[in-house]
Amino acid sequence: KNTLAQLKETGSAFEVEHECLGKCQGLFAPQFYLAPDDPCIQCLECYGMFSPQTFVMHSHRSPDKRTCHWGFESAKWHCYLHINQKYLGTSEERELKHLLEEMKEKFSEKNQKRTR
Amino acid sequence: VLQPPVSTHPGPEFWCSIAYFEQDVQVGEIFKVPSSCPSVVVDGYVDPSGGARFCLGQLSNVQRCAASERARLHIGKGVQLERRGEGDVWMRCRSDHAVFVQSFYLDREAGRAPGDAVHKVYPGAHIKVFDLRQCHRQMQQQAATAQAAATAQAAAVAGSIPGPGSVGGIAPAIGLSVAAGLGVDDLRRLCLVRLSFVKGWGPDYPRASITCTPCWIEVHLHRALQLLDHVLHALPDAHA
Numbered sequence: 001k002n003t004l005a006q007l008k009e010t011g012s013a014f015e016v017e018h019e020c021l022g023k024c025q026g027l028f029a030p031q032f033y034l035a036p037d038d039p040c041i042q043c044l045e046c047y048g049m050f051s052p053q054t055f056v057m058h059s060h061r062s063p064d065k066r067t068c069h070w071g072f073e074s075a076k077w078h079c080y081l082h083i084n085q086k087y088l089g090t091s092e093e094r095e096l097k098h099l100l101e102e103m104k105e106k107f108s109e110k111n112q113k114r115t116r
Numbered sequence: 117v118l119q120p121p122v123s124t125h126p127g128p129e130f131w132c133s134i135a136y137f138e139q140d141v142q143v144g145e146i147f148k149v150p151s152s153c154p155s156v157v158v159d160g161y162v163d164p165s166g167g168a169r170f171c172l173g174q175l176s177n178v179q180r181c182a183a184s185e186r187a188r189l190h191i192g193k194g195v196q197l198e199r200r201g202e203g204d205v206w207m208r209c210r211s212d213h214a215v216f217v218q219s220f221y222l223d224r225e226a227g228r229a230p231g232d233a234v235h236k237v238y239p240g241a242h243i244k245v246f247d248l249r250q251c252h253r254q255m256q257q258q259a260a261t262a263q264a265a266a267t268a269q270a271a272a273v274a275g276s277i278p279g280p281g282s283v284g285g286i287a288p289a290i291g292l293s294v295a296a297g298l299g300v301d302d303l304r305r306l307c308l309v310r311l312s313f314v315k316g317w318g319p320d321y322p323r324a325s326i327t328c329t330p331c332w333i334e335v336h337l338h339r340a341l342q343l344l345d346h347v348l349h350a351l352p353d354a355h356a
């Protein structure tokens with residue numbers, strides 16, 4: 001819970017969510033995302049810290065009864081992670097979407113090649 | 117491996133037609149895809165230029181509810197449906213939100229009873245959602261079962277109702293047509309695929325059926341419907 005308070009103070013953290021294998025919301029702290037596997041997302045429910053790829057596998061919802069899942073791959077986390085719904089239609093939406101896109105590209109193959 | 121076609125009958129002019137719904141209301145015109153265009157995109161945009169594209173963003177509904185309004189914003193690049201060979205169908209989820217599919221083919225692939233499961237297809241996934249050969253086998257079996265049930269019911273009605281109703285075959289004829297009618301609706305269901313954008317349904321979601329979801333489509337597969345026609349005509353007493 002300490003980390004959450006810290007993140008909110010620094011101001012750059014923003015809320016994200018996914019709907020994979022159950023829904024989950026978290027706080028993304030860009031300043032902690034220094035390597036692909038760095039825990040930089042804090043779950044808003046249990047306060048656990050996750051890397052983007054492990055966050056999309058994390059959820060507190062009971063397992064599905066009737067739903068079959070096709071094509072889920074945690075490595076494709078950038079396809080599943082969105083800014084929190086609550087930002088949609090607000091003045092922050094554009095800026096946060098852009099920031100999240102930057103985070104998704106930070107360690108993408110495309111960027112790796114560029115820096116090499 | 118090249119398999120012989122399921123039927124040598126000439127193919128349909130349009131390989132599928134797509135109807136768009138918001139909850140239980142159909143919105144806009146039915147979109148037909150010519151057989152010369154094996155691939156069609158259904159997306160959330162407004163400008164249908166460039167190839168076979170059904171743009172849901174341009175469809176208006178004066179009674180549109182807030183849930184549909186919101187969900188439609190997330191359809192984005194939607195899905196691509198591709199006919200392969202005689203009438204198999206593949207789907208690619210191009211949206212950045214999952215789509216939820218009702219498909220007897222996927223039920224079987226997942227080891228579920230027909231109609232039992234809701235199939236969530238993740239962004240970026242590319243999967244087969246319909247198999248013509250399997251559908252044909254299924255409709256032949258189901259038609260035969262419905263026929264047998266109708267015949268048995270007709271016989272039971274003829275044998276159990278005393279009085280003028282059973283004389284001259286009036287009551288049996290009613291029994292037969294009712295049972296056959298139910299069968300045909302079930303059989304037609306084999307020839308379509310339904311998919312909901314963004315929102316799921318069933319016991320895992322707050323919506324009981326696909327007709328409660330905010331934006332969904334029904335894809336009628338014409339080759340399969342053609343085969344169904346032949347199957348029904350091949351049954352004895354099909355026009356009773």
Ligand code: NI
Nearest residue numbers: 189190212213
């Ligand atoms: Ni979205």
Ligand code: NI
Nearest residue numbers: 348349354355
């Ligand atoms: Ni006829």
Ligand SMILES: [Zn+2]
Nearest residue numbers: 043045046047
């Ligand atoms: Zn958690």
